[in-house]
Amino acid sequence: MPLKNTPRPLWLTFDCYGTLIQWDEGLQEAVRELLARKGAAGTPPEELIAVYDRHEHALEQTPPHRSFREVSGEGLQRTLAELGLPESPGDAGLLAGRIGAMPPFPEVVGVLRTLKAAGHRLAIVSNTDDDIIAGNVAQLGGLIDRVITAQQAGAYKPDRRLFDHAHAQLGVQPAEVVHICASPHLDHAAARDIGFRCIWVDRGTGRRLLPDYHPDATVGDLRGVVDLFATLGW
Known part of the structure; x- marks a missing residue:
């Protein structure tokens, strides 16, 4: 397991649409x-x-x-x-x-609550505008600590500037973050280029991995993150 023996992250960052929200x-x-x-x-x-x-x-x-x-x-x-x-x-x-009215996947709020109770800080990094994503975040039970958007960074994924901006805003180095996403063509390119740890949520939609990058772990939905973290002692 590639994440084994790596440090517990200070922040968990999430892609929003397709990962948390039913895009x-x-x-x-x-x-x-x-x-x-x-x-x-x-x-x-x-x-x-x-x-x-x-x-x-x-x-x-x-x-x-x-x-x-x-x-x-x-x-x-x-x-x-x-x-x-x-x-x-x-x-x-x-x-x-x-x-903004698109709802979360059924397991998402419960999983975020579990991760929050375990002491993780939670952020969203998304290719959208602040006013659009506000409706989605409002459906996540007040569990998200920070929301960082393409509007704020002036750049869209897969441009690494959005993630560089996110790490600067969170006050962390890439090694202190685990990113959780469902979009290989957008998020994995940045993970490859910057070097942050990345978990792919493969919901069976047919999205394919990049030919030159494999995530550190793959789960079927967000509940798999909780199970994975339990095995890692996180």
């Missing part, structure tokens, strides 16, 4: 509604989501830095144009407006 489920629901509005209910939501993801991630890495609301709106606009679907005035805010 895929919420996004598919919003996209189904969007397609139905456009008379394209027969289009698989996964098709639109794949195109949207490509545009969103490209825009996030294109200077200058813009808010997630702007990135999301333009990404959706480009997606609709590429798929030949009509654009409507309310489209731009649809996805961003739904994100």
